Amino acid sequence: GAVVSQHPSRVICKSGTSVKIECRSLDFQATTMFWYRQFPKQSLMLMATSNEGSKATYEQGVEKDKFLINHASLTLSTLTVTSAHPEDSSFYICSANGGKETQYFGPGTRLLVL
Amino acid sequence: GEDVEQSLFLSVREGDSSVINCTYTDSSSTYLYWYKQEPGAGLQLLTYIFSNMDMKQDQRLTVLLNKKDKHLSLRIADTQTGDSAIYFCAEIPSSGTYKYIFGTGTRLKVLA
Numbered sequence: 001g002a003v004v005s006q007h008p009s010r011v012i013c014k015s016g017t018s019v020k021i022e023c024r025s026l027d028f029q030a031t032t033m034f035w036y037r038q039f040p041k042q043s044l045m046l047m048a049t050s051n052e053g054s055k056a057t058y059e060q061g062v063e064k065d066k067f068l069i070n071h072a073s074l075t076l077s078t079l080t081v082t083s084a085h086p087e088d089s090s091f092y093i094c095s096a097n098g099g100k101e102t103q104y105f106g107p108g109t110r111l112l113v114l
Numbered sequence: 115g116e117d118v119e120q121s122l123f124l125s126v127r128e129g130d131s132s133v134i135n136c137t138y139t140d141s142s143s144t145y146l147y148w149y150k151q152e153p154g155a156g157l158q159l160l161t162y163i164f165s166n167m168d169m170k171q172d173q174r175l176t177v178l179l180n181k182k183d184k185h186l187s188l189r190i191a192d193t194q195t196g197d198s199a200i201y202f203c204a205e206i207p208s209s210g211t212y213k214y215i216f217g218t219g220t221r222l223k224v225l226a
Contacts, residue, residue, distance in 0.1 A: 043202065043218050046213060046214070049213065101144065101145050103159075105156040105158070108155060
């Protein structure tokens with residue numbers, strides 16, 4: 001139980017285009033999902049908290065117009081990187097609350113912007 | 115500040131025990147977690163401990179918690195090459211938002 005999927009696992013896009021990443025909780029409902037960014041050989045940096053049915057809460061320094069988050073249902077949250085640039089290239093990981101405090105993580109999406 | 119610290123690197127021989135240490139910051143943290151990340155993958159929950167416990171054992175894994183010193187450790191018995199990965203500790207501070215504060219990560223390398 002407590003499986004979280006992400007799609008796509010890898011994406012390469014041209015600079016200026018937008019990319020959507022999906023995060024799904026497969027066997028449980030998640031009122032809260034989290035989006036992280038991870039740079040090579042570094043820890044995870046929390047970008048935003050995604051709440052079903054309400055606006056996402058962004059961490060300081062994260063542009064909400066650049067990283068659009070939609071938590072449309074109890075099993076799906078999406079992160080859209082708008083007008084992507086090479087500096088947005090990174091590993092993006094989502095997690096979902098599987099009940100109370102514990103977070104279950106997706107396998108990650110590697111984004112490369114050319 | 116909210117810094118959770120770990121040593122960056124640990125190397126052990128196959129069959130030995132590994133001990134990964136973590137120093138956290140919020141003495142009111144309710145849950146403390148250990149996650150494993152293999153290259154190019156997400157984080158796998160290994161175990162967690164509630165703050166009113168001193169120790170938790172789960173097969174080859176033993177978690178020790180010293181609340182006085184705000185020190186958490188993960189011991190892996192009979193370490194195998196498949197245990198090579200990055201290990202992150204995480205705490206939930208008492209702010210009530212369920213947001214994790216992650217440690218810096220410890221890269222464990224198991225030598226055959």
